[in-house]
Amino acid sequence: MSGGTFTEVRGTRHFRHLDPETRDALFLHHPQPFDDSDDRERLALALGATLYVPATRPDLAATVVRRAAEGVTSMVLDLEDAVADDEVEEGLRNTVDTLDRLAGTDAANMLLFVRVRTPDGVERIASGLGAGVAALTGFVLPKFGAETGRAFLEAVSAASERLGKHLYAMPVLESSELVHRQTRDHELQGVAELLAEHRHRVLAVRIGATDMCGTFGIRRDRDLTIYDVRVVVDVIADVVNYLGRTDGTGFVITGPVWEYFADHERMFRPMLRATPFEEHDAVVFRQQLVSRDLDGLLREIALDRANGIQGKTVIHPSHVAAVNALSAVTHEEYHDAVDVLGGDAGGVRASGYRNKMNERRPHRTWAQQTVLRASVFGVTNKGVTFVDLLTALVHR
Template sequence: MQHFSYLTKDEKEEMFYHSPIEFSKHSPLEILAYSLGATLYMPGNRRQISDDLLSGKFIKGKHEGLTSIVLCLEDSIGDDELENAEWNIVHQLQRVHKAINAGVSMEQDLPMVFIRVRTPRQMFLIVERLGEAVELICGFVFPKFSPENGELYLTTLRDLNEREGVCLYGMPILESASVIYREQRDITLMNLKALLDKYHDLILNIRIGGTDFSGLFGLRRNRDTTIYDILVIRDCISDIINLFGRSESDYVISGPVWEYFNGSQRILKPQIRQTPFEQAFGRTGTKLRSQIINRDEDGLIREVLLDKSNGLVGKTIIHPSHIKIVQALNVITLEEHMDACSIMEHEVFTNGVIKSQFSNKMNEIKPHLNWARKILLKSKIYGVLKDGQSFIDLLGDKKEQDLFY
């Protein structure tokens, strides 16, 4: 896999100062944790899962650019459909596995596949039924992860890895009442941190269940509102980042899902400026901007930028139209890359302050060192844009400036 693999060689040379590296489910944990990008959720009872994966539409097609997918057996599946959905996932993945063995498709062309289970027992059932096709999955997603159920999820995962001789990762979702209710949150998060630290080598990503959190208060953000505008959710996200986002913790936290993909009448004015799109694509850029606004994706852009500002990497998505936006916004700008390189180069010899090569800011070596390390890691995975290029250039067929009014 490689982010933006659908671009031609000439397009990559035109856009990137450094192109993204290739990676696979066998890459080191540090690389994989940052590589998920836009993670598409798909109901486990969907009959077209194998067709979707084998058709190539996520590689170079209508929904190109996808690198991770979650097949869901939890909230998207009714209780009466659960067993059928379990078998459907097994049969769909076995079909993909047969196609790879027959040379019809290649494993490196598939996104990383995760399964969102309801119980630890379900993990054993699915792995047992998959047989050799288990090598297609990258891990499991643990919903409503808590100190009460977390230990069993993680011991089950470790047992499966040892028994099957595979490397499966876990992605806990923090979305339960005890995480967000103020009087329970601190002790719950501390207990979760202690638990996850014991299994740190198995944790690929910590995910935040913004929808479940909102539901506990009877709230739902609209298309003009980001998750950070919902005060109780923002407060909880802040505490999650405070504990799991510390440099010494080394956990990667992803952004909550954006729910909207088809627009309707707006109350507030659009949240993205017209000029950057015109500069990138001319009249075509104006049309692209209108399409983004009509699909309510200007709100998604704003929320992803806020995710990034708070140290979150990647995002849960529920519609393929969100793929390119999330991936493109994770690309590193040349200014960020050069600042990070300068900070790392001066780490040994300079403990003070140096001027940015762009002459617009001061870089403090010690305070910015951990930021620089993360930027250089993301530079490898998502690439570095050339000066004058922005994420907008990656959205069209063909700056991350001040987009907001």
């Protein structure tokens, strides 16, 4: 992996909107470019924060262009939950028009997806596109299940053939069959078998925690993460167990949405430790994050990673910086990973940071994933923390 240079090439890359001086100060190894012709596993890790936007917005094309300039690298034009039933037709037309208008612009280098309601929606988007095929990366498939999923995946395959471009699918797992304990294992086994048939087509598996909560009439509070909602976190654990394995049978699993972004009165103490911000003279910045509910989001992102989940669905532009900042690989992580990958004969040795042991066999898969993530999110300079990254991204 190289650092120092940041020439623009085909595709996009994370943190490209920062000025060169800031990037050099933050990164030992700069993030490298990616596009939808990239290796599937690397592209899935590159998703990072995937921003959803209603497909009915009258200024949709301008919105996508603006977000791309702000550093967003993956977006979903949403025709499902974000759109009222009587506006779907308008949304379909607006989506096709938007993709066609984006063709040839810098925004077309983003990873752009359309979340449809039905398999028929995939066919209708594909049949209406002109130049916009160049801007389309694939489709998000809602309410995906062992029984409903095949029609979706076959529609994406047919659209790929029709348009002459490999299009990806991102199924969203959120059905009641998955949530209910007595049907979960059977459902997950069926989903796993179906996705295995279409492995080359599936970019990542997304978790729809809002619908899962709705099954029980739950809406989690802003003072809690999804990992505090036991009936949902049990589902997430089983999804990762079935579909997130690193033995060649699994997929990248992305984290559920964080719903909050406005000021409010807090019931509990903030979830963001003060010490890292005090060490970087950023106490006021920490207070700003807490007041905007981003402390809960940061906590949830850390728990996503701890539970085998990469990237996250976001519904507000202010969340993008938090997700991507915490996706960058630290100097310590990277050098531990390189150390682990330095030999295949097993054994254990102390980290160069002298604060942990690196075991070459059990930590090997972690190290491989860390180096791959580093290729798209970069490696920070020694001493640079997520506070520095987040400060640069929010205050640019």
